[in-house]
Amino acid sequence: MLLYLHVPFCRSKCGYCAFHSQVPDANAMQVYLDALMREIALWGDRLGNVAVETIFFGGGTPSMLPSKSIDAVLNRLAKSFAISNGAEISMEANPESAARDTFLQDVRRSGINRLSLGIQSLNRELLHTLGRPHSAKQAIAAIELARQSGFNNINVDFIWGLPGQRLKHWLEELKEIVKLGPDHLSCYSLTIEENTPFEVAYDDGKLELPSDDDQGKMFLYGSDFLELQGYTHYEISNFARMGFQCRHNLGYWEGVDYLGLGPSAVSTINSRRWSNPKDLAGYARQTTQGQLGDNAETLTPHERMQELIMLRLRTARGLRFAAYKELTGRVFMEDFRPMITALHQHGLVKIRNGYLNLTKRGMLVSNTIIENLFDAMDRL
Numbered sequence: 001m002l003l004y005l006h007v008p009f010c011r012s013k014c015g016y017c018a019f020h021s022q023v024p025d026a027n028a029m030q031v032y033l034d035a036l037m038r039e040i041a042l043w044g045d046r047l048g049n050v051a052v053e054t055i056f057f058g059g060g061t062p063s064m065l066p067s068k069s070i071d072a073v074l075n076r077l078a079k080s081f082a083i084s085n086g087a088e089i090s091m092e093a094n095p096e097s098a099a100r101d102t103f104l105q106d107v108r109r110s111g112i113n114r115l116s117l118g119i120q121s122l123n124r125e126l127l128h129t130l131g132r133p134h135s136a137k138q139a140i141a142a143i144e145l146a147r148q149s150g151f152n153n154i155n156v157d158f159i160w161g162l163p164g165q166r167l168k169h170w171l172e173e174l175k176e177i178v179k180l181g182p183d184h185l186s187c188y189s190l191t192i193e194e195n196t197p198f199e200v201a202y203d204d205g206k207l208e209l210p211s212d213d214d215q216g217k218m219f220l221y222g223s224d225f226l227e228l229q230g231y232t233h234y235e236i237s238n239f240a241r242m243g244f245q246c247r248h249n250l251g252y253w254e255g256v257d258y259l260g261l262g263p264s265a266v267s268t269i270n271s272r273r274w275s276n277p278k279d280l281a282g283y284a285r286q287t288t289q290g291q292l293g294d295n296a297e298t299l300t301p302h303e304r305m306q307e308l309i310m311l312r313l314r315t316a317r318g319l320r321f322a323a324y325k326e327l328t329g330r331v332f333m334e335d336f337r338p339m340i341t342a343l344h345q346h347g348l349v350k351i352r353n354g355y356l357n358l359t360k361r362g363m364l365v366s367n368t369i370i371e372n373l374f375d376a377m378d379r380l
Contacts, residue, residue, distance in 0.1 A: 001269065002251045003052050003077065005264030007059040007278065008032065011097065013197050015132040015201070017160075018193035020062040021263035028280060032263070035102065035284040039276075041259050043258040044176055045112045046293075047259075053250035057112075063093035067106035074111050088247040090114040090155075093141035096228040102343055104149035104320075115146050115154040115247075116186075120174050123169070126162050132149050153244060155184035159214045160222065162190055163207050170218045171225060178229045182212025183244040188237045189215065199310060219364050234316045251310045263371045271304060272296045301328070306377065310370050318350075318357025330380075332356070339376055343369065 004158055009029065010021040070091070077083065079317065091112045098104055098117065101232070122136040131248040134142075139276065146154055156177065160170050179184065192202050201207040209361065210218070213293035223233050235253065238246065261268045262354050266275045269298045274296035286292050287348070300306075305328055312319040324332040333340065340356065343349040348362035348369065 001050060001052060002248055002256055002258035003055045003081070004248075004258055004260045004262065004265060005036070005055070005057050005062075005073070006265040006276075007057060007062040007065060008263045009064045010061045011064065011094070011133050011300050012131065015111040015197040016130060016193065018196055019060065020161050022280070024064070029065070029069075031284050032280060032380060033065075033073075035260055035280075036073065038287040039311055040073070040080050041286060041306075042287065042292060043259060043261070047081075049080070049082050050092060051176070051226065051266070052077075052083050052087065053256075054251060055090070056248045058089040059092055061094050061097055061118075063097040063103065067103050067110070067280065070107050070112070071110040073139070087132070090116055090246070090248055091243060092116045092118060093142075094118050095138045096283075099138065099145050103367055104146055108150045113153070114153040115151045115152075116157065117142055117146070118157045118158060120159045121162065122173055123165075129163055130147065130159070133247070143182065154182050155186060155246065156180070156182045157186045157188070159166060159188050159190050160218045161210055163209060165218075167210075167214050167217045167221065170222060173351050174222055174225055175219045178231075184238070184240045184246060185226065188267055189219065218362055225362055234315050234359070236366060250315075253315050255308065265295070268299070271299045273299055304376070306370055306374055309373055309377075313356070313358055313366065313370060316357060318355040321354050323358065336373065336376055339372060 006020070008021050008052070009024045009032075012023065024032075055074075058346040062070070064119065090159070091107060091114070093115060095117060098115075104115070117139070119134075119139040120132055121128055122139060124136060142169065143156070145153060151223070158177065174182045185339065192199050192207075198207060202209075209215070223239075227233055229242055232242065232245075233239050234245055235249070240246070254287070257269045258267060259269060260276065263276055263280055266273065271338050274293045276288055276292060307328055308323060309319060312323070319332070321332045324330070340349060340351070344351065348359055348365065349357055350357055358369065362369060
């Protein structure tokens with residue numbers, strides 16, 4: 001299975017972000033680490049030294065943790081789970097917190113072998129708009145320092161479709177990015193999430209996004225450019241050089257079981273899903289009382305079928321018709337032939353070798369396609 005560890009701390013909250021995080025006070029980090037160690041031990045006992053293929057430290061900002069704490073967590077994980085030889089062990093980091101002292105060297109020695117740097121933009125004005133706490137100069141320095149510290153698998157996160165951004169700006173930024181030589185790029189379109197400052201500003205008319213036409217071109221032309229630079233577009237928002245696809249995320253998209261540790265983390269094992277309390281105090285209390293997982297719900301066949309379609313269609317490989325039949329006992333093309341025929345005629349999907357996958361133009365409207373498939377599924 002996969003392991004995800006949520007680190008709920010940030011130096012400050014970015015205006016677009018809906019992930020659970022907080023600015024830590026003097027005691028919060030120790031409370032979190034103590035509770036995390038208890039949770040690791042609890043699930044190690046319950047699951048019985050289960051094999052783990054990938055580990056992912058996400059957040060929040062995992063690079064805010066002391067390197068010695070990350071080392072201690074990895075040692076605790078190795079005692080509670082059977083970590084596979086050659087496991088991919090990723091950590092998200094922000095440039096300003098990663099490039100401090102010997103932090104990157106220390107965590108590399110501890111076993112972190114894939115670094116994901118949250119850069120989001122190399123434009124000073126856009127960084128300010130996003131509320132990012134680093135500069136473009138710090139971002140570039142962090143990538144260089146990561147290489148010097150022994151990381152040979154580096155991802156960089158970027159956001160496109162930002163307020164005031166135009167197609168030429170995004171393409172110019174991509175040219176700067178590839179010069180830095182990352183092995184993997186995650187390029188996400190800006191989404192206005194509920195209960196964020198960006199939602200308030202957008203609703204008040206104070207946040208003007210690029211036109212739909214410009215955003216479409218950013219996606220299509222950006223993808224074409226990155227593929228010309230040697231990056232495979234293997235998932236809607238993800239590009240990788242040969243051999244550097246994120247194994248952890250591929251596991252999610254393929255429906256592999258995953259255990260989430262930390263406040264607000266979600267788990268799905270044997271078609272049962274549960275989530276941890278969001279607030280740190282509630283999470284710490286449940287780790288002490290051994291109540292984690294008590295809110296588990298069994299996914300219905302309908303929910304599993306929806307997730308299969310939604311997750312597989314995000315990938316370039318696509319949905320395997322045989323997987324649909326294994327789960328439902330039904331034939332995909334018999335269930336959805338009129339819709340798939342129409343999508344194919346409009347150049348939005350391809351069918352080959354027993355797979356249905358979205359074209360680039362299909363990826364651009366993937367949410368609408370998937371919603372329509374769900375509606376058709378409800379009518380079956």
